[in-house]
Amino acid sequence: MPRLLVITSTTRPGRVGTAVADWVLGLAREHGGFEVELADLAEIGLPFLDEPDHPSEGAYIHAHTRAWSKTVEAADAFLILAAEYNRGITAPLKNALDSLYAEWAAKPVGFVSYGMSSAGLRAVEMITQVAVALGMTPLPDIVTLPLREVQDADGRLIPGERRERGVHALLEELRRYSEALGQLRKPAAA
Ligand SMILES: Cc1cc2nc3c(=O)[nH]c(=O)nc-3n(C[C@H](O)[C@H](O)[C@H](O)COP(=O)(O)O)c2cc1C
Known part of the structure; x- marks a missing residue:
């Protein structure tokens, strides 16, 4: 079964990101087409890039980078929970x-x-630019959560059925693309 890595983008105490992650993880497990793993950047606690060599060398000297590398390497598809900070990427x-x-x-x-x-x-636009530089294939359809509309008076997340269907469609596209792109990840024939 392909592996889906759901990645949070925020780390602050009390973040909405936790509720967004819970919602998306529930739907991803319901979808059933992936082994689902959460990469919560708050838990992972990766320091600011502290490797001497360019990451393209893969010559990591720190255990935290090696662990992050192993997690990302094992994934076949990514789902980023993209918060917007100051009109951009966190x-x-x-x-x-x-x-x-x-x-x-x-x-x-x-x-x-x-x-x-x-x-x-606006954060997604910036992340897309970075994702393309790293060789990822960003999917065109984005599920958006305008927080003023999808939170109740107590701050609980209520995304609604339409957005739930949107996440299911996104998961299905991720599954199809991960299968197709699997060809590119096979070692080239000698
Ligand atoms: C530092 C900071 C900058 C923000 N800048 C924006 C912004 O430019 N545009 C926007 O729509 N929301 C902005 N917000 C609101 C966040 O999108 C909202 O608080 C969201 O819950 C942040 O994700 P988090 O709760 O997981 O940290 C900002 C919030 C923070 C903390």
Whole structure:
């Protein structure tokens, strides 16, 4: 079974990212087409890139980079939970992406975005630019969570059925793309 890595983008205490992750993980497990793993950047606690060599060398000297490399390498597809900070990508996510290189390549990436005025879409645009540089294939359809509309008075997340269907469709596209891109990840014939 292909492996889906769901990646959070925020680390602050009390973040909405935790509720978004719970919601998406539930739907991904329901989908059934993947082995699902969560990469919670708050738990992983990756330091700012502290490797002497460019990540494309894969010559990591630190155990934390090696562990992150193993997690990302094992995945066949990524689903990024993209929060928007100051109209762009969050620092922990950018650092997590920059810390590796080949591990991301020839794999699809989907986005569930969230935020205030643009529901995280401006962050997705920036992440897409980085994802392409790393050889990922970003999927065009994005599930957006405009927080003013999808939270109740107590701050609970209520995304609704339409967005649930959107996540299911995104998961199915990730499955199809991961299968197709699997060809590119096979070692080239001699
Ligand atoms: C540092 C910071 C910057 C933010 N900048 C934006 C922004 O530019 N646009 C926006 O729509 N929301 C912005 N927000 C609101 C966040 O999208 C919202 O708080 C979201 O819950 C952040 O994700 P988190 O709760 O997982 O940290 C910002 C929030 C923070 C903490």
